[in-house]
Amino acid sequence: xxxxxxxxxxxxxxxxxxxxxxxxxxxxxxxxxxxxxxxxxxxxxxxxxxxxxxxxxxxxxxxxxxxxxxxxxxxxxxxxxxxxxxxxxxxxxxxxxxxxxxxxxxxxxxxxxxxxxxxxxxxxxxxxxxxxxxxxxxxxxxxxxxxxxxxxxxxxxxxxxxxxxxxxxxxxxxxxxxxxxxxxxxxxxx
Amino acid sequence: xxxxxxxxxxxxxxxxxxxxxxxxxxxxxxxxxxxxxxxxxxxxxxxxxxxxxxxxxxxxxxxxxxxxxxxxxxxxxxxxxxxxxxxxxxxxxxxxxxxxxxxxxxxxxxxxxxxxxxxxxxxxxxxxxxxxxxxxxxxxxxxxxxxxxxxxxxxxxxxxxxxxxxxxxxxxxxxxxxxxxxxxxxxxxx
DNA sequence: GTCTATAAGGGGATAGAC
DNA sequence: GTCTATCCCCTTATAGAC
Numbered sequence: 001x002x003x004x005x006x007x008x009x010x011x012x013x014x015x016x017x018x019x020x021x022x023x024x025x026x027x028x029x030x031x032x033x034x035x036x037x038x039x040x041x042x043x044x045x046x047x048x049x050x051x052x053x054x055x056x057x058x059x060x061x062x063x064x065x066x067x068x069x070x071x072x073x074x075x076x077x078x079x080x081x082x083x084x085x086x087x088x089x090x091x092x093x094x095x096x097x098x099x100x101x102x103x104x105x106x107x108x109x110x111x112x113x114x115x116x117x118x119x120x121x122x123x124x125x126x127x128x129x130x131x132x133x134x135x136x137x138x139x140x141x142x143x144x145x146x147x148x149x150x151x152x153x154x155x156x157x158x159x160x161x162x163x164x165x166x167x168x169x170x171x172x173x174x175x176x177x178x179x180x181x182x183x184x185x186x187x188x189x190x
Numbered sequence: 191x192x193x194x195x196x197x198x199x200x201x202x203x204x205x206x207x208x209x210x211x212x213x214x215x216x217x218x219x220x221x222x223x224x225x226x227x228x229x230x231x232x233x234x235x236x237x238x239x240x241x242x243x244x245x246x247x248x249x250x251x252x253x254x255x256x257x258x259x260x261x262x263x264x265x266x267x268x269x270x271x272x273x274x275x276x277x278x279x280x281x282x283x284x285x286x287x288x289x290x291x292x293x294x295x296x297x298x299x300x301x302x303x304x305x306x307x308x309x310x311x312x313x314x315x316x317x318x319x320x321x322x323x324x325x326x327x328x329x330x331x332x333x334x335x336x337x338x339x340x341x342x343x344x345x346x347x348x349x350x351x352x353x354x355x356x357x358x359x360x361x362x363x364x365x366x367x368x369x370x371x372x373x374x375x376x377x378x379x380x
Numbered sequence: 381g382t383c384t385a386t387a388a389g390g391g392g393a394t395a396g397a398c
Numbered sequence: 399g400t401c402t403a404t405c406c407c408c409t410t411a412t413a414g415a416c
Contacts, residue, residue, distance in 0.1 A: 023211060102296060103297075107214045109214075154371070158365075159368070168295060175348075181337075
């Protein structure tokens, strides 16, 4: 059993960050939900910064695995973009969560330096995965050669992150509409 | 002189929300920067919720005026989208701020109900302005009739908000690249 | 690994003097 | 309008018993 306290703390902390942000939860909140005292949480993660860093690192690995799965299971650009969009939709529909990236980036200038560093790695990684999908799709003629896959990847990533954030506060249809419109534009005429 | 304490409090609070988020600043922070004691801030805004609500309301008016100016000064869809993009770029380059919308939406589930309500109004308003630009542009034949202006407006708003958030934490070129790519896709072949 | 107890400071908010 | 003084609770974090 690796479903021990340490893992449970990370699970709960991640959900709290995705719903309330880094400054929106405390060790006390964690304590209540995990079922141990705050001192026990400090045993596993000496400081809140240690916890946040470990959490982002784990999240980055999870995203990496999910995107690698998509790369293996989906053979066309259209399907890969759909699957990526679905990944974000699932996040939103799982307790109104947004991506850890957008949640933390929103309060970026209040974050400890070590957390900022991990966050940048998460963004770089995620952007690279979408960039790879677009580059491979372009090589296979699935989108116009006029497109710069790197800029287009940044657009996709920004749009997905932003749609998640705005959808939660506004209307959940925004994510579906925005992603649908972007897919149409990306593959138009192909 | 309307540049009184109340206005100064709103100015500083807005900057702090745009850089650190709602849970990332305190009355003490305001006190230091405005130059009055926290009790004086409570005189102008009894609770932090009152302050946030007033601030979003004012921000919404400012955005409305800026978008109305764009509607008057720019006569083509391309120019209007460029001017809107520039509005967001200016925000990012003014002390690494993001839009009040994205800053608050990131910690949505930790916000007081009254603040959530004001935030939704801000999102609706902003989306409507972009939707109007796209609808008018479509009627003038500046984009394909295949586009649904409403979905496209949601894409534009999500992309701009997300690009701002991700750019600040990652790389400021993301906003330029994402907005450039989206403009190309939107006007492609026209 | 988890607990109790506690430190030292920050949080929003109020009463009442000036 | 702004101040001092204060309330009461929450915050992260540590020491040391079990």
